[in-house]
Amino acid sequence: MKRFIMLAAAVLLLAGCAGHRYRSEFDFANKLAREGLWQEALFRLQKARAAGEDSAALHNNMAVVLEALGRPDEAQKEYELALKLAPANERIRANLDKFKRNEEKDLHEKK
């Protein structure tokens, strides 16, 4: 029983650490994005993803950063994943709409 409690405590502690790491990398990435340090923000978001759970916010922010870095194909995938996870989120939808308008404009100009 004692061993089981110890094991559970260790699992909870590790899970807690992982969650904390995700939040801090994620928050740091947001700070970097607000300052326009896109490459660094992307690196932090990738670390957050590698360390933790999936979330609509993570995909959305990744998409914004990729868009800022001029990687529209990857950005579109991330926006769509974000919207899949949070279909009612107006911010994500607005971001995706603006992104799509740019893409359509590009396509129109190419034509």
Add this chain to the structure above:
Amino acid sequence: MRRNKLALLLVLSALAAACSESYAPVTIPFRPRNVVDFSAYKDLFFIDFVLDAPEQGFDAGAEVRRVFVEEIPFAAGRPVQRLEPEHWADILATLRRYRLAVDIQYADSLFFQRVFRAHPQGLFFAGRLKLNVKKMGVIREGRDEAGKSKNVYDTVEMWEMEMQVGLIDGDARRLLWQETYAEKGEPVAGATARFTFSSMFAKLAARLTAALQPRKTEQERHILGR
């Protein structure tokens, strides 16, 4: 009782804070994609345009050429060389003399396929320029000797210019991009035909330059906090 209410209020506030979405606006740089990746080509060439224009006593083709060889390189980020395919000058002169309205399909033409083969990894600017100078009757308001206003019949020139320009990938023999720009207007009083032509063509060239070199702008997006 009061403590209970306070606790409830605190719990509700905490729940509201937890449920509210946090987000922040960020400004991202946005540069529309270039119509063509000029760096992917070894050389950029300009082939003299087909001119469908009345004789005005100056070399309109030379002005078009000057813009493409001297100004477009700033938009493309690369030098643009004039290409003079054999017999092309004679063909252009014939087309212009008889003002033949031809629509040359450069990418499919056997003549140009030979030209493209002779310049591997080349990107080619080609197109046509059409100019119509119409004389139009207008009624202007004037004054008679007594100073009374009266309608006076007058004639004015109306210039209509249209440029169709395309970018052709020589190796693929494919038209990558094509656009048509048009301008019209009256010449400035006393201006020479050359001046009117150059200033009108400069407007078309400015629009072409803007299309070839999309301007970087900024756009707003939202990043989410949770």
